[in-house]
Structure formats: structure tokens, C-alpha cells
Amino acid sequence: MNPVLLVLLALAVVGLLWTTGVLTTLLGVGGPRNVIWVDGRLTLVPAGSTDGQRLLPAVPVTTAGAYAFEHTGADGRPVGYDPCVPIRYVTRPVGAPPEADRLIADAVASIQAATGLSFESLGTTDEPLVEDRAPIQPRYGSAWAPVLFAWSDADASPELAGDVVGVGGSEVVPAPHGDRSFLAAGRVLLDAPDLETILGRPGGYARARVVVMHELAHVVGLDHVDDPTELMAPRTGAVTGLGPGDREGLALIGQIPCADS
Numbered sequence: 147m148n149p150v151l152l153v154l155l156a157l158a159v160v161g162l163l164w165t166t167g168v169l170t171t172l173l174g175v176g177g178p179r180n181v182i183w184v185d186g187r188l189t190l191v192p193a194g195s196t197d198g199q200r201l202l203p204a205v206p207v208t209t210a211g212a213y214a215f216e217h218t219g220a221d222g223r224p225v226g227y228d229p230c231v232p233i234r235y236v237t238r239p240v241g242a243p244p245e246a247d248r249l250i251a252d253a254v255a256s257i258q259a260a261t262g263l264s265f266e267s268l269g270t271t272d273e274p275l276v277e278d279r280a281p282i283q284p285r286y287g288s289a290w291a292p293v294l295f296a297w298s299d300a301d302a303s304p305e306l307a308g309d310v311v312g313v314g315g316s317e318v319v320p321a322p323h324g325d326r327s328f329l330a331a332g333r334v335l336l337d338a339p340d341l342e343t344i345l346g347r348p349g350g351y352a353r354a355r356v357v358v359m360h361e362l363a364h365v366v367g368l369d370h371v372d373d374p375t376e377l378m379a380p381r382t383g384a385v386t387g388l389g390p391g392d393r394e395g396l397a398l399i400g401q402i403p404c405a406d407s
């Protein structure tokens with residue numbers, strides 16, 4: 147092709163990208179926006195907060211005990227949710243026991259208080275349960291998919307087979323800019339028949355709440371520890387709330403620096 151034509155064509159493409167806002171998005175403040183593959187499509191990583199301010203104060207570490215992080219960054223700090231952006235969550239009411247809303251609200255309040263991360267309910271969802279949940283979904287716009295609280299059973303969800311009462315976790319995703327990683331698009335899947343059995347026992351509500359707290363602690367980045375006095379023991383056993391190590395780990399998860407917008 148004629149070199150003059152080539153230059154003109156290149157200028158036209160840059161001009162088009164500029165006027166449509168694509169170029170300014172890609173070269174926004176903080177450098178080029180990171181992209182990820184979602185459902186076979188290259189997708190812009192959702193932006194963080196615009197003012198870089200935490201939503202809630204960081205929680206100081208005042209206890210010591212056993213804790214472990216699911217993921218750790220190159221700086222040795224835990225990989226967690228951006229403290230400058232609310233952790234949005236939705237609940238899927240299909241198959242839920244009557245106590246579901248209270249259980250979830252109680253667990254969210256406990257983990258919010260222990261981490262200094264701000265949770266925000268987006269209400270209910272009819273999102274289908276799939277094994278490989280997309281971290282960005284058109285039903286939730288261009289943001290990360292909210293944390294999903296859902297109820298199922300061992301027949302519909304093989305990961306709840308045996309004596310597994312619930313599972314919880316999040317995706318490790320890139321920051322909007324740069325090379326840091328964060329958590330997003332978490333999920334808590336609860337075994338409704340197992341939880342209903344627990345709820346039917348004396349003191350069952352407290353036991354069920356501990357299960358939901360344990361799974362939500364996985365969502366924000368805590369891993370299991372081999373200490374039966376902590377909530378993050380693989381089996382919650384006789385634990386009725388957060389232990390000293392759980393509190394230390396959750397406070398540290400909530401203290402990580404925010405992502406740039």
C-alpha cells in the first residue's frame with residue numbers, strides 16, 4: 147500500500163478511537179487499562195474508586211492467633227477486595243430456608259466489622275447456578291459480578307456432596323491498572339438441606355450463622371487453619387464466632403491499599 151495512504155489510514159483509526167472515547171479509556175489516569183478474557187471476549191477490567199478513599203476505617207490488629215490467606219501478593223500482603231469500592235452482593239432466594247436473609251445479614255455484618263470492608267446489598271437475583279461463574283456478566287453491567295449467596299444441595303451441586311455444608315471463594319483478578327491483583331466476583335454456595343437440619347437443632351441458628359461466616363471469610367480471602375478454636379478450622383465444630391487468629395487475618399485483609407481508579 148502507498149505509505150501516504152497508510153499514514154492517513156492510521157490517523158483515521160486513531161481519530162475514530164479518540165472521538166469514540168476508546169483511546170481515552172485505554173490511556174486513562176494511572177496508565178493503560180488492564181483487560182481480561184471473559185466468555186471468550188477481551189474485556190476492560192472494571193474501574194476502581196474515583197477518589198481513592200476508603201469507605202470504612204481500617205480495623206487495627208488487636209489479637210493474635212492462627213490465620214492463613216488464600217492468596218498473597220508479591221509484597222507478601224494478602225490479596226483481597228479493594229477497600230475503596232463496596233463489596234456488592236446479591237442473594238438467590240431459590241431453595242433458601244426462612245432464616246436465610248437474617249443469616250446472610252448477620253454474617254455480612256460480622257465480616258464487615260472485622261475487615262473494615264464495606265458491603266452493599268443489591269437485593270435478589272435469578273442468576274442461574276453454573277460451575278464456572280463469569281466474573282463480569284451483562285445482568286450486572288460492566289462492573290465485577292457481585293458476591294452471590296445461593297442455596298443448593300448435593301444432587302444439584304456436586305461440590306456440596308458428603309458432609310460439606312457450604313463452599314465460598316472469589317476470583318483473583320487484575321487491578322484496573324498496573325500489576326496488582328485483587329479479589330472479585332465471590333460466591334457462597336450453601337447446602338439448604340444440611341443447613342435446615344442444623345437450624346432445627348437447639349442453638350441451631352448460631353451454628354448455621356458460623357457456617358455462613360466461615361464461607362464469607364473465604365470470599366474475602368482467608369484460608370483454613372489447623373486450629374479448632376478458630377472459625378477457619380476446616381470444620382467449624384464448637385466455634386461460635388470469630389477467633390483471635392480469624393480477627394487478625396481479617397483485619398490485615400481489610401488493610402491492603404486501594405487500587406487506582
Ligand SMILES: [Zn+2]
Binds near residue numbers: 364
Ligand atoms: Zn472452609
